[in-house]
Amino acid sequence: MALPNEPRQFRTLFVSDLHLGSKAARTDMFLDFLKRNDAETYYLVGDIVDGWRLKRMWHWPQSHNDVVQKLLRKARKGARIVYVPGNHDEFLREFPGQHFGGVEVRRNDVHTTADGRKFLVMHGDEFDIVVRNARLLAYLGDWAYDAAIALNLVFNKVRRRLGFPYWSFSSWAKLKVKNAVSFIGAFEEALALEAKRRGCEGVICGHIHHAEISTFRGVEYVNTGDWVESCTAVGEHFDGTLELIRWADVLRDEHAETVVHRLPAARSMADRRRHEAA
Template identity: 55%
Template sequence: MDQTGAVHNVRALFISDVHLGMRAIRVTELIQFLERYEADTIYVVGDLIDGWRLQKEWYWPPEYDQLAQSFFDKANRGAKLVYLAGNHDEFLRDYLGTYFGGVEIVDRAIHTTADGKDYLVIHGDQFDVVVANAKWLAHIGDWAYNFALKINVVVNWVRRRLGLSYWSLSAWAKRKVKNAVSFMGRFEEALALEARNSKVEGVICGHIHQAAMHHKFGIHYLNSGDWVESCTAIIETHDGAFELIRWKDISAPRKRRRWRRRKDETADI
């Protein structure tokens, strides 16, 4: 992908786990990303809204409305919008099959690629044994995740002053803790099995905030990641190919150039 600011027209776009309501999320980056990508169909693969956090503390800054307007503008220009409810916005499951502002709300969907292959699209919390069987424990995990994000703010403030790149405490913990790694593997395998039982080519999901594309279990598994930390999305090109987009890798060089320019301008003064 180029860094010229050109708009990319794609066949389908999949994003998940934005978590509107949490403070440490990448809404501005997502708005910038949506400005660069136009899609025939946009799938919001769950947890766009974090109802768990909003119940505890109402937090809705102006950029949230700006993001919502970005989606509605795309719908007005002809894009089909499909919203798959997740566990953090599970209240939307009371409205499955309905439309809101041109957005269809569903629990799962089948996406057919340009070359005729079917993919199951689902948030994935239905296959998380903790969410399904011990919701209280899921809420504790959510608290721990938010605590880690708050620590990240301080740690990465220091890292920026030292000229170091962003570092994620939560991602580090997931890599180091064997149970977390095992959970993610079981989650991926469960989604692959569901895709196989649904007689489709693959599955596109979210939920665990780990962007991925692979065929480990004999099924094409795709996870669109999140916009809390990683800023990732899945696109389908017009020839039916899938790509994992890491927005930070695209936008960061331009940001660094702007920072150096401002520094030089200050020096001249």
């Protein structure tokens, strides 16, 4: 068990959809996550770098470079890092089996958990009909998504000024759209069936920015979520169990605890003032 100031230890951590190169990337929260969580193996499950946005406009602040350096530092310290590219960083699919600074690139992979279960690890865009068959439509959808994320940034800037923690308005809104919910269900079914076809007990993916651990027709479906909206990851413990980590919720709970701890002191000060006035 980790001490209060030490990172939580995992056998494996799975993250996806950081979208480095995008103004919407929550690098502040991801760097905090990396600082306070450690693992023997890290899977980067696609869309870590957002090549689509970088082609349109170069955006690479120091915080994005800090993420890359932090991951490379973990590799130098002995962690295994496997990069499974997605559609936004598909340029890396040209280098399967290559190593860059200790980071191993794989088109997809099969991960065996500590309790012997096999999970197919892939980004998942291969099963997104829009990405596969209508690339122009995919780009148009990406621009619309940028607009929703921009609104989310403004929304959370106001929340911070009012003293409230991060909350994803865009993620909440997406789940209220019937067509989006239907698409998520079809995506989950396709990925689960592909894992079963390949003889795996489960699948670990990203792509749709909707974190979830569930079971579909006897196949475990695990989506790592993203670090643009929900700020989520999946951790494998040393007994093989999988945990969905909602980092925004962790920070929100810590914020609430801090407020609660301040209240007794504030009341005590008020009591002293009333006593002095009497």
